[in-house]
Amino acid sequence: MKYVIIGNSASGIAAVSSIREYDKTGKITIISSEPYLNYSRPLISYLLAKKIGRNQILYRDKDFYKKNKVDLVLKRKAVKLNLKRKRVLLDNKQEVPFDKLLIATGGKPINPEVKGIDAKGVFNFVDLSCAKRIEKFIKNNKVKNAVILGGGLIGLKAAEALIALNIKLTLVELADRVLSSTFDKKASLIIEEALKKHKCDLITKNTIVEVKTKNNIINAVELKDKSILHADLLISAIGVRPNIELVNNTSIKTNRGIIADKFMRTNIKDIYVAGDCCEASDLISKTKKAIAIWPLAVLQGKIAGYNMAGIRKEYPGGFAMNSVELCGIPTISAGETNPVGTQYEIISDYVPKESIYRKIVLKENRIVGVIFMGKIERAGIYIGLIKEAVNLASCFFSESGSSFSKKEYFLKDNFGLISLPQEYRKYLVSGEVAII
Amino acid sequence: MKKILIKEEYCMGCRLCEVYCLVQHSNTKNIIKAYKGEYPKPLSRIVVEEKGYESFALQCRHCEDAPCLDACITGAMHRDDETKAVLCDEDKCVGCWMCIMACPFGVISRNVYDKKVASKCDLCVGEETPSCVKHCPNEAIVYEEQK
Numbered sequence: 001m002k003y004v005i006i007g008n009s010a011s012g013i014a015a016v017s018s019i020r021e022y023d024k025t026g027k028i029t030i031i032s033s034e035p036y037l038n039y040s041r042p043l044i045s046y047l048l049a050k051k052i053g054r055n056q057i058l059y060r061d062k063d064f065y066k067k068n069k070v071d072l073v074l075k076r077k078a079v080k081l082n083l084k085r086k087r088v089l090l091d092n093k094q095e096v097p098f099d100k101l102l103i104a105t106g107g108k109p110i111n112p113e114v115k116g117i118d119a120k121g122v123f124n125f126v127d128l129s130c131a132k133r134i135e136k137f138i139k140n141n142k143v144k145n146a147v148i149l150g151g152g153l154i155g156l157k158a159a160e161a162l163i164a165l166n167i168k169l170t171l172v173e174l175a176d177r178v179l180s181s182t183f184d185k186k187a188s189l190i191i192e193e194a195l196k197k198h199k200c201d202l203i204t205k206n207t208i209v210e211v212k213t214k215n216n217i218i219n220a221v222e223l224k225d226k227s228i229l230h231a232d233l234l235i236s237a238i239g240v241r242p243n244i245e246l247v248n249n250t251s252i253k254t255n256r257g258i259i260a261d262k263f264m265r266t267n268i269k270d271i272y273v274a275g276d277c278c279e280a281s282d283l284i285s286k287t288k289k290a291i292a293i294w295p296l297a298v299l300q301g302k303i304a305g306y307n308m309a310g311i312r313k314e315y316p317g318g319f320a321m322n323s324v325e326l327c328g329i330p331t332i333s334a335g336e337t338n339p340v341g342t343q344y345e346i347i348s349d350y351v352p353k354e355s356i357y358r359k360i361v362l363k364e365n366r367i368v369g370v371i372f373m374g375k376i377e378r379a380g381i382y383i384g385l386i387k388e389a390v391n392l393a394s395c396f397f398s399e400s401g402s403s404f405s406k407k408e409y410f411l412k413d414n415f416g417l418i419s420l421p422q423e424y425r426k427y428l429v430s431g432e433v434a435i436i
Numbered sequence: 437m438k439k440i441l442i443k444e445e446y447c448m449g450c451r452l453c454e455v456y457c458l459v460q461h462s463n464t465k466n467i468i469k470a471y472k473g474e475y476p477k478p479l480s481r482i483v484v485e486e487k488g489y490e491s492f493a494l495q496c497r498h499c500e501d502a503p504c505l506d507a508c509i510t511g512a513m514h515r516d517d518e519t520k521a522v523l524c525d526e527d528k529c530v531g532c533w534m535c536i537m538a539c540p541f542g543v544i545s546r547n548v549y550d551k552k553v554a555s556k557c558d559l560c561v562g563e564e565t566p567s568c569v570k571h572c573p574n575e576a577i578v579y580e581e582q583k
Contacts, residue, residue: 014506042509044528048519056528059511295507302506323507323537330546332537376536377545384540416542417494418485428540429442429497 001026003308004088004096005106006078006246006398007043010294011275011301013060015102018305020068026309028070029096031088036128044131044292045157049164057128075294078105081250083268084188086151100270100308103247103258104301108242108278109290112149116211119217122234125158133262134235143167147221149208150237151178156191156326158235159309163327170201170229172221174238177204182322184338185333186348190355194327208234217306224346242290255279257290264304272308274300281317283387284335284368284429291320307313321383323376332379335369335386336361349411360410365393378416390424437520437559439582440569442492447484448578449491454480457495460560460567476549482544482558482568493568493577495557496543498522507538507557513554521559529553 005012008030016028020202033081040059041235046052065072073090080089081101088096109124113118121141123134137143146162148155152435160250162169177188178195183298195202203223211219211234221229242257251268253259257279264272264280275297282289306313321334336344339361348359360367360382366384372379385392396409409419454518455467462470462478471477482495494516502522504513505507512528513535515521522542524535531552560566 025439039510040509043530052530056510059509292510295503295534298506321537323533325532325552330533330569332533335539376533377538378542380535380537380539380544381542383537387540405547414486415487416483417485418490 002097002099003028003102004098004100005030005102005104006032006040006088006276007102007106007277008034008072008074009104009106009275010038010059010297011104011106011304012102013038013064013270014102014298014301015274015305016064016068016070016307018302019309020307020313022306022311028068029064029073029098030070031073031076031078031090031096033075034127034129035075037072038064039128041127042157044125044128045161045356047128048131048135048158049161051164070377078246081246081252081271083250083252083271086270098270100272100276100306102272102304103266104273104275104297104304105127105243105246105264105277108243108245109236110239110241111231111236112208112238114208114210116213116218117236119211119213119216119218121232122211122236124404125154125235125237126240135235137233138165138167139219141232145230146170146233146235147172147208147229147231148237150234151175151202151204151220152181152237152239153179153322153324154240155237157324158237159195159200160327162233162235163200168199170203170231171195172203172206172208172223172229174207176297178202181321182333182337183331183371186350186352187333187359187373188338190329190352190357190373191326191331193352194329194355198327237433240276240292242279242292244277247258255288259288260300260315263307264300264314264315265307271404272304274304280315282319283317284319293318293320293322295321307373319386323379328375330376332372332376332383333370334383335367336363337369337371339363339369345406345409347410349407358411360406362392362406365391365396367385367392381415381417381420382410384428385420388424388427392421394421395419437498437582438559438579439498440495440557440566441578441580441582443576443578444490444492445576446574447493449484449486449489449572450573451484452571452573453493453577454484456567456571457482460466460563472552473505476547479545479547479555481543481545481555488576493572494541494543495568496522496539497541497561503540504535504544507534509534518544519559519561519574521561522556523558523561524554524556526551526553 210222276292279288345362359371361369458480
């Protein structure tokens with residue numbers, strides 16, 4: 001059996017591990033356009049901030065490939081698929097034949113189409129080479145003032161790194177607040193206050209219309225409102241989309257991403273897809289969605305790997321969630337964090353002075369979303385309840401039958417498994433331990 | 437693998453398991469020094485949950501299909517080849533708390549007293565019986581072979 005995996009990150013590596021659980025001898029080839037052994041992309045901000053060393057960015061040990069008997073093809077881009085002959089064409093014209101193929105090509109940054117965006121000193125912040133180039137540029141050009149375009153997670157993690165490097169920073173965001181897609185206003189405000197404390201300026205409801213240059217090196221940016229910001233460095237972080245170039249003009253079905261069925265198969269036999277380039281089942285919208293997060297990339301890769309090796313396993317579906325420390329504040333958000341409508345019930349606890357915010361979004365007595373900031377202890381329990389759509393109606397009453405407030409129930413310090421319906425507790429531990 | 441089994445009906449909520457877990461994960465392994473003299477402060481990796489007369493001790497279940505392993509962005513969270521225990525390599529961990537988000541049991545906590553790292557049950561690596569089990573006076577947690 002010849003397995004070929006395009007992509008050397010979360011999904012690709014997870015697929016190798018699950019293939020090897022069942023197939024010790026099949027030939028596995030990983031093709032990566034990058035020059036590196038597998039590393040953790042979310043760690044590039046830690047690397048740029050010098051919080052970790054060069055070796056710590058490795059995700060799996062160096063001997064991972066040897067141990068799992070993987071042929072690693074680096075610095076080669078897969079440019080075309082020949083579905084009929086089952087071959088991947090590389091940028092050096094080499095053809096790689098496969099019996100089972102996994103497309104795990106990840107995401108691709110979106111850049112604004114403005115004048116000067118190709119100038120030196122303008123970077124994205126999505127992979128190790130970005131981080132290395134930024135590091136080098138900062139050193140060689142003695143960068144003092146930087147602008148980040150985009151107040152999403154990538155922008156904020158980049159901001160955190162530049163703050164750690166003592167670079168004067170302005171963050172420009174088109175929406176009226178940072179992290180507008182995953183946080184609500186109160187949560188955004190806590191992060192905005194923290195940015196201010198770290199002397200990072202924030203400009204909202206604005207964007208860059210031109211990158212000004214001198215000798216093709218950035219020296220300023222012009223905003224929509226005509227104001228000019230001096231900048232020696234610009235990080236463009238307005239978003240990422242599924243990287244599906246490879247399958248364009250093939251019969252592989254795509255929407256925004258490549259469409260996966262519940263076995264992580266594409267519509268073409270023997271071709272699988274996983275990670276940020278795919279659209280798989282979203283448990284919250286009940287549709288297929290591209291959710292570019294690490295845990296789902298790993299899970300999808302794992303499921304794809306099993307199925308490629310002939311072990312039938314279903315992808316249970318996922319939903320948007322993330323855990324990130326921002327400006328030293330631990331934050332976890334999941335599901336529908338900021339819904340509109342009367343069918344939702346919000347339970348929250350907000351202490352902005354201490355950067356503490358906890359919010360539970362309920363719909364018909366089921367948790368559908370959460371935000372935890374500052375206090376994230378046992379957040380996974382709540383997220384497990386979203387995943388399993390557990391009806392908690394029976395929990396809002398004490399044993400004597402009197403009801404207590406939902407706030408008291410969800411946000412008291414001793415909330416735990418003991419607070420949950422016994423059937424759920426049993427379900428959680430089934431296969432693991434007998435009784436809780 | 438051998439796992440810690442929870443017997444809710446025998447738990448008295450005495451929390452001795454929490455005490456002995458903390459001591460086991462201290463540098464001195466001495467109860468007085470662990471509580472009074474150590475910095476960073478050692479943490480217990482087991483939690484006793486209580487509601488009315490009900491209680492049970494809970495620690496990492498070392499799940500067969502552990503969501504924390506998928507969620508970990510650094511590779512710090514790993515399964516020990518020999519014991520099959522889920523362990524966190526604290527040198528590798530950067531404290532992103534993805535594992536806390538992913539664990540439906542809520543048994544991974546933040547250790548922020550020194551370098552930020554995820555803190556969880558390690559089945560007392562190297563010990564024949566985990567300390568919590570050894571010191572439970574009523575066999576409310578037992579260490580047994582599971583399939």
